[in-house]
Amino acid sequence: MLYGDEHALVRAVDEVDLNVPAGQSLAVMGPSGCGKSTLLYLLGGLQRPTDGQVWLADRRIDTMSERALARLRRDSLGFVFQSFHLMDELTAVENVELAALLAGQSPGRARKRAMYLLDRVGLADRATHLPAALSGGQRQRVAIARALSNEPLVVLADEPTGNLDSSATLDVLRLFEELRTAGQTLVVVTHDPRIAAVADRVIAMRDGAFVDDSRLAGTASGTLYDGRR
Numbered sequence: 001m002l003y004g005d006e007h008a009l010v011r012a013v014d015e016v017d018l019n020v021p022a023g024q025s026l027a028v029m030g031p032s033g034c035g036k037s038t039l040l041y042l043l044g045g046l047q048r049p050t051d052g053q054v055w056l057a058d059r060r061i062d063t064m065s066e067r068a069l070a071r072l073r074r075d076s077l078g079f080v081f082q083s084f085h086l087m088d089e090l091t092a093v094e095n096v097e098l099a100a101l102l103a104g105q106s107p108g109r110a111r112k113r114a115m116y117l118l119d120r121v122g123l124a125d126r127a128t129h130l131p132a133a134l135s136g137g138q139r140q141r142v143a144i145a146r147a148l149s150n151e152p153l154v155v156l157a158d159e160p161t162g163n164l165d166s167s168a169t170l171d172v173l174r175l176f177e178e179l180r181t182a183g184q185t186l187v188v189v190t191h192d193p194r195i196a197a198v199a200d201r202v203i204a205m206r207d208g209a210f211v212d213d214s215r216l217a218g219t220a221s222g223t224l225y226d227g228r229r
């Protein structure tokens with residue numbers, strides 16, 4: 001993946017072959033600027049590779065139209081970002097149900113699932129609170145509930161604990177551990193070794209390439225992501 005033009009060319013992710021089996025949780029680590037976020041954006045269809053291919057399940061996504069990609073993100077992917085990206089004027093439950101409503105679910109069904117997810121992340125009693133009335137860890141848990149609202153094939157998280165203190169980090173950590181145990185496919189970019197420690201597999205990147213790939217535990221079979229060159 002190249003950024004820029006002939007005057008300032010950055011090779012952000014290079015010669016990377018990655019397969020993520022369904023049900024695997026993968027942590028991607030590495031120093032600032034090594035290409036972790038770019039890799040995540042490629043997997044999420046937020047960036048297109050200058051060369052190579054990206055497949056999600058049996059669909060090649062790097063050549064999809066913008067419209068098809070938007071639909072794929074809406075229906076099949078869940079995103080969690082460092083800065084939460086919650087809507088300030090919506091309550092926790094409204095934030096979680098919004099994606100489902102946009103995807104055409106009935107209000108009743110969307111609300112029911114949003115409440116179920118808030119309960120799952122331990123925030124049922126905060127459903128009607130605005131983000132401003134929640135702690136950082138609680139906001140991130142709402143964001144994770146939102147990422148799960150469309151029952152995504154994969155959750156992609158970019159530094160999900162980057163803005164959190166250590167007790168909030170532990171909350172998010174527990175939640176990722178639960179998602180892993182439940183068989184949710186996860187790709188998490190992180191600087192935090194504690195997050196990496198609850199993943200099935202840890203990839204270390206440097207200068208756009210993989211320098212280490214450790215499988216910590218065997219998990220489900222069946223390829224979900226397939227990056228090809």
Ligand SMILES: Nc1ncnc2c1ncn2[C@@H]1O[C@H](COP(=O)(O)OP(=O)(O)OP(=O)(O)O)[C@@H](O)[C@H]1O
Binds near residue numbers: 011030
């Ligand atoms: N839009 C862009 N245009 C030009 N170069 C970019 C762009 N986005 C990222 N880069 C460059 O690509 C390289 C990889 O960036 P990336 O954000 O993927 O790294 P990272 O490992 O996620 O970093 P961090 O941990 O600091 O978030 C860096 O050298 C960065 O400066």
